[in-house]
Amino acid sequence: EPEVTQTPSHQVTQMGQEVILRCVPISNHLYFYWYRQILGQKVEFLVSFYNNEISEKSEIFDDQFSVERPDGSNFTLKIRSTKLEDSAMYFCASSGSNQETQYFGPGTRLLVL
Amino acid sequence: DQQVKQNSPSLSVQEGRISILNCDYTNSMFDYFLWYKKYPAEGPTFLISISSIKDKNEDGRFTVFLNKSAKHLSLHIVPSQPGDSAVYFCAASRTGFQKLVFGTGTRLLVSP
Numbered sequence: 577e578p579e580v581t582q583t584p585s586h587q588v589t590q591m592g593q594e595v596i597l598r599c600v601p602i603s604n605h606l607y608f609y610w611y612r613q614i615l616g617q618k619v620e621f622l623v624s625f626y627n628n629e630i631s632e633k634s635e636i637f638d639d640q641f642s643v644e645r646p647d648g649s650n651f652t653l654k655i656r657s658t659k660l661e662d663s664a665m666y667f668c669a670s671s672g673s674n675q676e677t678q679y680f681g682p683g684t685r686l687l688v689l
Numbered sequence: 690d691q692q693v694k695q696n697s698p699s700l701s702v703q704e705g706r707i708s709i710l711n712c713d714y715t716n717s718m719f720d721y722f723l724w725y726k727k728y729p730a731e732g733p734t735f736l737i738s739i740s741s742i743k744d745k746n747e748d749g750r751f752t753v754f755l756n757k758s759a760k761h762l763s764l765h766i767v768p769s770q771p772g773d774s775a776v777y778f779c780a781a782s783r784t785g786f787q788k789l790v791f792g793t794g795t796r797l798l799v800s801p
Contacts, residue, residue, distance in 0.1 A: 580732070607787060618794075619733065619778065624787035632787050667732050676721050676782065678789060680732035 578602045580681035582668050588687045589658055597653045597684045599668030608651045609669040609678060610643065612636075619667065625651065658688045692716045693781050695792035702799050708766040710795050712779035715760065719781040723789070724753060724764045726775045733778060737764070769799045 581600045589595050601608050610622040623633040625643050642654045651670075655662055665685050669678040694713045702708045710724075720741040725733035739746040739753045739762070746753050752765045766773055776796050780789040 582732075609787065609789075611789075619780075619789075619791040621788040621790070626787075634788070669732075671787075677723065677735055677738055679735055680725070682732045683730075685730075 580668055580670055580679055582666075582681040582684050584684060585682065586685045586687075588689065591660055591688055592657050595655050595658055595686065597655075597666050597668075597686070599651045599653075599681055600649050601651055601668065601670030602672075602679060603649070605670035605672050605679075607631075607671045607678075608643075608645070609671075610653045611667045611669065611680075612664040613667065613683075614661075614664040622653070655686075658686075660688050662686060663688045692719075693779060693790050693792040695777075695779060695795050697795050698793070699796040699798070702769045702797065704771055704799055704801050705768045708764075708769045708773065708797055708799065710764040710766075710777050710779075710797065712762045712764075712792050713760060714762075714781050716781070716783070716790075717760065718783045719790075720784055721782045722753070722755060722762050723780045723782075724751075725778045725780060726773075727778060727794070728775050736777075766797075769797075771799050771801055773797060773799050 583598045608625045613619045623637045624631045640656045644652050665683040667683045668681045671678045723738040724736040727733045737748050737751045739755050755762045776794040778794045779792045
């Protein structure tokens, strides 16, 4: 069964450093998403991406965040200057043409020290 | 942002019995609802969904009920199995928007 994959599974970084989280969505899907879950809190939407551009973003997704689809398979989330409060699980998701059922990857646990 | 609420943080059920997980929402514009199951250190796994044009959707042991007037949905699992032990999230979206709004989750424990 096709699945969303994410790398790395864990990332530890120093405050102020840049990190890139990578995702390979399900191959025939057209919509891509990033969510995050801070420990003990809800899963929160960050951004959606369709047709090589951001289609929707939350207020959390400020100028320190960016997304990119550098090739036909990868989808990345870049955090330019990490803060302590960016520590969270980051989930990538994708959906097909119905844009409704989103399938999630296993997540990347980011720890900012 | 309390648009989707799961008021029971945990639920314990015996194997073979029914599990009922509840979810309430406040935004009447939501028209698509999903349930996800999540194990620790894994991503949410899609279980079942329902559109606002229906009031029930069934898939094997899982049934979701939607009461639009009460802005309430529930997930029924019958019979419950120990492997169902996980955190269950309901999520909602509205036409024209891709964002899923999640509830806080209910931890289900099914004991043998």
